[in-house]
Amino acid sequence: MRPGESARAARRRAPEERVGGVAGERVWFRWGLRAATLCLGLSVAHAAAFSSARYDAATNELVVTLAYGGTNPNHQFTVQWGACRPLGSNGNHQIVADVLDSQWDDAALQQFTVTVRFSLAGMSCLPAAITLRTAPRYEYNLQVP
Numbered sequence: 001m002r003p004g005e006s007a008r009a010a011r012r013r014a015p016e017e018r019v020g021g022v023a024g025e026r027v028w029f030r031w032g033l034r035a036a037t038l039c040l041g042l043s044v045a046h047a048a049a050f051s052s053a054r055y056d057a058a059t060n061e062l063v064v065t066l067a068y069g070g071t072n073p074n075h076q077f078t079v080q081w082g083a084c085r086p087l088g089s090n091g092n093h094q095i096v097a098d099v100l101d102s103q104w105d106d107a108a109l110q111q112f113t114v115t116v117r118f119s120l121a122g123m124s125c126l127p128a129a130i131t132l133r134t135a136p137r138y139e140y141n142l143q144v145p
Helices: 007-012 021-045
Strands: 049-056 061-070 077-081 093-101 110-119 128-134 138-144
Touching: 049 128, 049 138, 061 077, 061 093, 061 128, 061 138, 077 110
Parallel strands: 093 128
Antiparallel strands: 049 061, 061 110, 077 093, 128 138
């Protein structure tokens, strides 16, 4: 409270003007929440998201369409396959694959879309339920015979 100010008048002041106690904690909490929201927004801006994904039996490839932000359309996407795990007793498997962007830290000034193909040649882990992932936690699930 300010000198000569009633408790009621002090409570009516904007939280930013109050000092200490619960009101001060609320101000810091709101500023922290705003900062976290800004950081989350920036990381999402740099992420690639799946538009679609399908299996092409004729070429034995995954055909994946990605939407991403950047300063240029020249991002290269690669896949990093995880471990093959049995899924049930019917011979099916489960694989998690991380889709990596060569320019993951490119400023998201424009939006681009690209279709990439990932070969399944030589993969002994089929049929499989495949989970494709990009940062920060975008996922796309599909079944490959």
